[in-house]
Amino acid sequence: MGIQIEADVSEAIGPVPRRLFGSFAEHMGRSVYTGLFEPGHPTADDRGFRGDVLGLVRELGPSVVRYPGGNFVSAYRWEDGVGPVEDRPVRLDPAWHSVEPNRFGLHEFAAWAEAADVEVMYAVNLGTRGIQEAADVLEYCNHPGGTELSERRRANGADRPFGFRLWCLGNEMDGPWQVGHKTADEYGRLAAETARLMRMIDPGVELVVAGSSSSDMPTFGYWERTVLEHTAALVDHLSLHAYYQEHDGDVASYLASAGALDGFIRTTAGIIDDVLGKAGLDKKIGISVDEWNVWDQRRWNEVEQHDLIGGGWREHPRIIEDDYTVTDAVVVGSLLGSLLRNVDRVTMANQAQLVNVIAPIRTEPGGPAWRQSTFYPFSLVSALAKGNSLRLTVEGATVHTGLHGRVDVVDAAATFDEDGHGAVFLTNRSTVSATEVRLRVRGARLAIEETWTVAVPDGHDRHLTNSATAEPVRPVPLPGVTAGHDPEGTIITATLPPLSWTALRLATVVVRDA
Numbered sequence: 001m002g003i004q005i006e007a008d009v010s011e012a013i014g015p016v017p018r019r020l021f022g023s024f025a026e027h028m029g030r031s032v033y034t035g036l037f038e039p040g041h042p043t044a045d046d047r048g049f050r051g052d053v054l055g056l057v058r059e060l061g062p063s064v065v066r067y068p069g070g071n072f073v074s075a076y077r078w079e080d081g082v083g084p085v086e087d088r089p090v091r092l093d094p095a096w097h098s099v100e101p102n103r104f105g106l107h108e109f110a111a112w113a114e115a116a117d118v119e120v121m122y123a124v125n126l127g128t129r130g131i132q133e134a135a136d137v138l139e140y141c142n143h144p145g146g147t148e149l150s151e152r153r154r155a156n157g158a159d160r161p162f163g164f165r166l167w168c169l170g171n172e173m174d175g176p177w178q179v180g181h182k183t184a185d186e187y188g189r190l191a192a193e194t195a196r197l198m199r200m201i202d203p204g205v206e207l208v209v210a211g212s213s214s215s216d217m218p219t220f221g222y223w224e225r226t227v228l229e230h231t232a233a234l235v236d237h238l239s240l241h242a243y244y245q246e247h248d249g250d251v252a253s254y255l256a257s258a259g260a261l262d263g264f265i266r267t268t269a270g271i272i273d274d275v276l277g278k279a280g281l282d283k284k285i286g287i288s289v290d291e292w293n294v295w296d297q298r299r300w301n302e303v304e305q306h307d308l309i310g311g312g313w314r315e316h317p318r319i320i321e322d323d324y325t326v327t328d329a330v331v332v333g334s335l336l337g338s339l340l341r342n343v344d345r346v347t348m349a350n351q352a353q354l355v356n357v358i359a360p361i362r363t364e365p366g367g368p369a370w371r372q373s374t375f376y377p378f379s380l381v382s383a384l385a386k387g388n389s390l391r392l393t394v395e396g397a398t399v400h401t402g403l404h405g406r407v408d409v410v411d412a413a414a415t416f417d418e419d420g421h422g423a424v425f426l427t428n429r430s431t432v433s434a435t436e437v438r439l440r441v442r443g444a445r446l447a448i449e450e451t452w453t454v455a456v457p458d459g460h461d462r463h464l465t466n467s468a469t470a471e472p473v474r475p476v477p478l479p480g481v482t483a484g485h486d487p488e489g490t491i492i493t494a495t496l497p498p499l500s501w502t503a504l505r506l507a508t509v510v511v512r513d514a
């Protein structure tokens, strides 16, 4: 039994924000050092930015990159990362049991972001620090000049303000692992007063208040409600963080992760509406999914963390450099589908992270950089998803999952833009069978321009990964996709390979007068 999908190009969920395709660079492991930044690498420029990595970042297509953390930020002094490099202090980074040399900081990241053509999303420390330091770093970055802080920036080489617009009010403050962890009330008060002062310094900022670090947190729901009761009038976005993994070989549940993300987003949206309604606030608060990905957290918690601490204090230790499989790529593709389906509430999202640490791009110090399997769904969706995300109905075969009950065998998302280009993203969750899809698109005569599918290559299994020497997991064209027309629009048929993620690029057929 196959799947029938219905869409109408005039029935949109909402416009696809470019910020949906964000990423994240944290000072942890080898994300920055020997990732983005490696002076002396054969491809590095005179600033130490790896050219091979910059090339892959441009190909990946992130729109915004969150920095400098993550857990790291909750004990970070931003001043350590500015000024002459030889004067910068070496510090302990308690979050990742590492030594932070501060050879890379604010100016370096701003320059890197310009080279990568991405917007900066800057997080302030609300763990060990507070209102004053948040206001200081904002003034340093965005005030034109004439004050001690803005003149210090100018003296450090940035004559014009950085003009960062997006600011995170701390990171995962609900988590007991967070340096300076707080209760919802403590954080809500601090975030509100920080937001108030930041808006006085620069009324143009967009502020993201920290929501739950997982839907499994015991405080999920209570946390959002309490924090928003303090901050709703002062913030623009509420964050949520969502990581998924395969538990004990339960691949069916893993492949249904996008449904769990849909639920997390919709529940969070309901709380936002409720708090805004009760407060009588006529405004919108978007959801910033500012950390999402697949991550084998069990390995981190049970093995890697102990090895890290056992290894002593070191600079940029190798941590959470997950090798991503075909299965992981398929799940990442479907999570991007979830983000597209929720553009009425999700204003931005950041895949965590960009390089080496749970990342689509990997590097070796002094050696190559390569694309992990998860690189491809991200780069394709970032390139193809334009215009509006379309409302779809999906009917047909389902699969049983241990964690999420019955789910559609195919996860689907689609976009259509004002120039008549469309894109369809399809995940086949069946690990054993190909699935026939019949997609009716009303209101447009469409042709298939190009197809890509990420599936298990012949002779391999679903655990296949890419490496420094070979990239066997990559998209290939999907044969046999057809598009036919009738008075209502277009009927597309495709046969999706088992355990696969597929992207179709569509273009409106030009009908010439006879």
Ligand code: AHR
Binding pocket: 026, 069, 070, 071, 072, 171, 172, 213, 291, 352, 353
């Ligand atoms: O992305 C890795 C870590 O995951 C981040 O530092 C933290 O915010 C989250 O728990």
